[in-house]
Every structure is written in structure tokens, then in C-alpha cells.
Amino acid sequence: MNPRPVRTRTSAGAVVRGNSVDHFWEDAHRCKVSGCLLEYNSAVNSYAVVPAGTENDPPHRDMFQSFRGDGSFTPVNDVVLRGNVFTSRKGTRYGKIPFQYNGKYTIQGIGAFDGPYRNWTIENNVVQVEVGLAMGLYGMNDSRIVNNTVVPRDPATASEIRLTNQKDGTPSSGDIIRNNLARTFNTGAAVNTQHSNNITVGTDYARYFADHPGGDLHLKPGSPAINGGTDRNAPTVDADRKQRSAPFDVGAYEF
Template identity: 35%
Template sequence: MTLPRRTGQGMLACLGAAVLVLALNASSPAFGAEYYVDPATGSADGDGSAESPWESLEQVVQDGHFGAVIQAGDTVWLRTGFHGELVISGGSFATPITIAAAPGETPRLRRVELTDTQGWVLSGLSISPSHSPEFESVTIARISGSSSNVTIEKSLLFTVEDASGWSADDWDQLAANGITADGTNITLRENVVQNVDFAISVNASDSLVEGNVVDSYSGDGLRGLGDDITFQYNLVKNSYNVNDNHDDGFQSWSVGPGGVGTGEVRGIILRGNVFISSDDDPSRPLLRRALQGIGCFDGMFVDWIVENNVIFTDHWHGITFLGATNVRVINNTVIDIDRENSSTGPPWIQIGDHKDGTPSTGNIVRNNLTSDLNLTSSGVTEDHNLIVGVSDKDALFVDPTPPAFDVHLVPGAPAIDAGSSDLAAATDIEGNPRPQGEGVDIGAFEWPSDPLKDLIALNDALPADVSAYKSRGHMSATLARLEVVRRLVEAGQFDIAIRQLESLQRRMDGCGDGPPADGDDWIVDCTVQNSVRKLVERRLIPSLIASQ
């Protein structure tokens, strides 16, 4: 699965093979002074300069440098090594202090805890209790109390780097929580959160959770419990079935004077997120196959927007709201992964009344591609939705099965131009403007897609493992062919680009019902062949033809 990201107007097009590598480099520093911390060469007696750095971030906090030496708008560059833990209570900085990985460096921290403090940016860090000489499962990053104006970005957070050997009991006892955030105006952006229990939980109001990857968790992927939070363009996948918790890709509930289900959660936006129960990796038998996608069971949920999300699961609860007022569920794609002998599902979109009988009112379910609808409340306007049965998928999607999870529409799909423009999102999940044709398409993706984005998807489908090819030279030839196609597309020479792709198709034989293997084959792995063929035939060539 490729990391979801926004590039200009587009999210990375492919939902293909797993990529869990994060460049732990921070962006350019803010205006202000710059200080350096280096566990290898630094000293508590240093002055924090590049030539005489301090020893560790934990020591910098203990020595009281923040707010004394280090002021609002300053940047603290961390070099490679173990920096202990970052625990800060109090302090307010109108222009945030930035704590970031120095270019090319990988600073390691045991945990982060920020309490009743304002004005911080943490960027490019590796944070894990396993970095400490003595392991103890703790919340990896906690923002609490009245904290505000805090950003954690481009960081890697995990309990342990490799949990492949963990048993169910190990997961249940050892997995740490990833990020928890209280307060207001918290931003969590472009982080990778791996091998955790509850991954990202936000009680803070007026906050943003954007472009994060959650991979391998045993609780919930995302939680939104505060008002006016935007969760957008996050990828959440691989839920582990290790206890009785009913895991959700995203979960919310209200809390009021009478406890759970007696209050309101207001103004949350769920936009462009991808939830995958599991990627069907046979080496991980503990993966949960029936994940609840977006589960909001104890309202009331007021003034929510749920748009352009993609959900793959076997559970009934694809998107569920029990107790909803003015909730819009528009242009989502909710798909049954289709595994054999599934005892749950197919996943539905449901809006029902509150568990206490309070009616849901003023809700809209529109332009969704879904395996089922279960609208049990009378307070729902439902129109322009399309039910996707098992036999319908080939007529709709490029390749919805694992590991591709590609639900771009194919030419002639009945979802094309069949939606309503009323309240539809202005763009699709990749940032393509709606509509592209005579009308808005149903589901999260608008057709046609961008040929250059489709080329990115095709590149991502090609493994770096030379064993998929006849030889290393054939691997290089395949990648070179795609580079030629890219240049042709950029030059607007679509006919020649199509012929180059058709020539590449002839370099893949010996699998399935196709021609027998011959001396001209470049790609010999049948799984890779199948994925590449579908991308070329059902996605890239049609988008090139549409661009002519």
C-alpha cells in the first residue's frame, strides 16, 4: 500500500504494495536561532552551537534551556542517537519552537509527553519505547491538558520495529498506544504509526489529522472524540485480532452528563481516508478480517461530513452512525473484500436512530458505491447510490482484490456520470475536479484519472525484487520502458505511449490463459504480471485514450 499523500491537487494514485519507509528529515527551519544536540559528540557543558552541541534532548529539558536560552521561533536540530524522552509541562510560545531531525540524521526518543503547553513543532523523529535500553510499554506521544498549537509531523512511532514474532498475548500485553491528543489546535501530519494498540486518538478540538499511515494495530486506528476535527487522506490498515475489542478503522462516541452516549460530537470531517481491514499477508495469521470501518455508535453526531473515503472490510459496519443530525455521507466507496466463509458482512452504510430512541434527522446519503445500505432511520435523504455485488466488481473497478485494492473506475462503469452534483465534493480522493464528464461519478474516484498518476501506480506495482523478472537487465528494461512512456505522456504523444505499453504487455507471457512463455518475456512473476496487465489495460491505456 502506497502512502497516501497530497501532491498539489492529487493524492498518490496507487493503492498498491506496502511502503513503510519514512524519510525522517525535517523541513526548513523557522526564523530564529538554531541549536544542535548530538548524543555522540555533545556535552551538557556545550553552548548548543553546531560546533559545541548539547548532549541529549532530555538533558536540554532538564537544564532548563527551553524558555531561557531557546525562545519562541527557534529551532533545535537533533543529530543521530538516543535522546532519552521529551517531557515538557507548561510554557507558551506564540511562534512555535521547532524540534527536528537535522538533515540526514535519525534522532531516537523513548516517548514524548507535552502537558499544558503551547507552541511546538516536532518533526522527523523516531519515537519508540524500544529505543530505550529498558523496554516498558508507554504511550508513545501524549499531548494533554490545555495544550494547544502543537504539531507532530513526518515522524515514525512504533512499539517495536518488528512485531512479526508476537503472539496474541504479546500484542495484548506489549503493544503501546501511538498518539493521544487533548487540548486544541493540534496537528498530526504525515506520520507513520506501526505495531501499536490504539494508534491515533484525538480528544482535542479544532485539530487536523492528515496524511498519516497507520499499519498494524490491535485497538482502533483513528479516534475522533473532540469537536471540529478534520481527518483527511490517512491510510489505516492491518488490524490485529488479539482480544475482544471491536476494532474500528475510525471510531467516535459522545460523552455527556449521563456518560457515554448522552452528549454530542460536532463538526468532524472524514475526507479521503483509506481503511483496509487487512492486506491478506499469509505470514500474519492474527490479522483481523472483519474490521468495523467507520463506527459511530453512541451519538449524537452533529454536522459531520464523510466524503471520498474508501473502505475495504468484511464487517457489516462499513460506515455506521447511530444518532445523527445533519450528517452528510457522500461519494464514498465501501467494498466487501470478498473472502470465503466470511460470517460477517457485507459492509453497509447505515444511519439509524440513537440507541435511546432519539431520532436521527436531516442526514444525507448520496453518491456512494457500497456493498449494502441499511438506513433504518426516517431522518435520511438517500439518492444516487449504487449497490456493488460480488459479480459487479469487474464492471466497475480496475482491480479491487488484495494486494492491489485499486477501485479506480473502468471505462463504461455504471457509476460514471451517474451521481448528483448537489453537495458533492469539489474534487475526488486524488484531487481531480468533479465532474470530469457530463455528471459527477458515484464513489470516491472520478473517471478518467490522470495518466501521469496512473504511471505512478504502475511503477508502484513493479517490485524491486529481481526475482519477479527474468534477470536484473530485464528489470532495468521494464523501468526504462516506463520512463519512455512518461516522457511521451508529458510531450502529449499519447498514441506512441499506448504502443509502448502494448509492447510491454507482450513481454509478459506464461501465466493464466495468456500465451506461453517465450524468450521475449521480461516479467515472469504471475502475480506481478496480473497486476501490471490490469493497470495497463483497465486504467492507463483508457486514461491515455481519454486524454487525446
């Protein structure tokens, strides 16, 4: 059986909760309107199905994507992304369909590309993909990006949380970036933004995680992320819906 595109497209006020998208080749989830909630979903095993004629520049796919596509830059507000676990691949199932295409194709993580966006909550998400753009937020304003874990899927080495300008050059503004555990941060383009208690992991995964090569990003005993967070603007439960205790840990999982 060949994997088919599996998409969750939300409408205003929609709730998408507890779904598993497994073995797919398009975006796993999309939200292009205001007021949608996506929480405690998972997506894993994205395949490189490249349409004819796009071999030199294959279209990118995303675990979650918000975009306009019509050049209108209509605001998308009041979106919640909470407790989702996005992993580019775990094992193999369809031997003739690759996860990558000539090294040019591999799925991206959480992408919001056509702001302005306002009043988003992005918390307790786990993102493991194999490209640098693991979380890309373009024109994100007055939003909370808190307690996410964003590191590359082994054996990849690049992964970042990017908060940058809207496509017309308007800077992202007024955001809160706290308690995130990431390979690296690229958030310098944002203005009037609060940063605190974030940890740059670099490539020292064995120091932080229970089993990074195996895809287990729960914190290990002695992890520097334990007790390294703040409860300010932070969720009181983690990605497993387990109660956090002060001082909060950094990342999606409480030890």
C-alpha cells in the same frame, strides 16, 4: 517485531492529515470531541490481538471510531472525515498473529456509535473491511454522507452503510446521502433524509472496479458509476484530490 496499538486521538479543532497507520491492533483513529478534521489518511492491516478473558466476545476495533463510553451522550459536532482509505488487510507480514480470531474478530470501518452527532461531513472515503458494519452512524443529524465507496474486502461478502437511531432510540434526522457506492444500504431508520444517486453494488464488483480482489476500487472503463452522480452537495475533488467533472461519478473516485 510485534505490532503495537497505534491511535490518533483528536482534540477540538485538531487536523489529522496524510498519515498512514499500518499493522495495528487497536482503533486506527478516534475522534470523541467536536471540531476535528481527519482527511487523506490511510489505515491497513489490522491484527486480532485478543485480551485474555475476552475470547468468547473479543472487543471490536475500528478504522475510525467516535464514542462517548461514559453514557453521557454529549454531542459531537462539526467533524470532517474526507478522503481516507481504510483497508482491513493487504498481504501478510506477521505470520503468528491472525487477522481474525475464530471468525469472531475482524475490524470494522467508520463507526460513530454514541450520538447525538451533528453537522458531520463524511465524503470521498474508501472502506474495505470484512464485516457487515463498514460504516455505522448512530444518531447522526444534519450531516452529509456523500461520494463514499464502501464494499467488502475480498473474499468477504457483507458490507453496508448503516444510518440508524441513536442508542436512546432517537432517529437520525436531516441527513444527505448522495453519490455513495456501496455493497448495500441500511438507512431506512433515518427520518427527514435526502437520498439520491446512490448505487447498490451487490456482489457485482467486477462490473464496477478496476481490481476488487487486489483492493483497487478505482472505477473501470464502462463502470455504471461513471456519470451516475450529481454535483449537488458533492465534493468537487475525489479521494485522489483529482478534480471532478460534471456529471460527477458515484463513489470516492472519479474515473
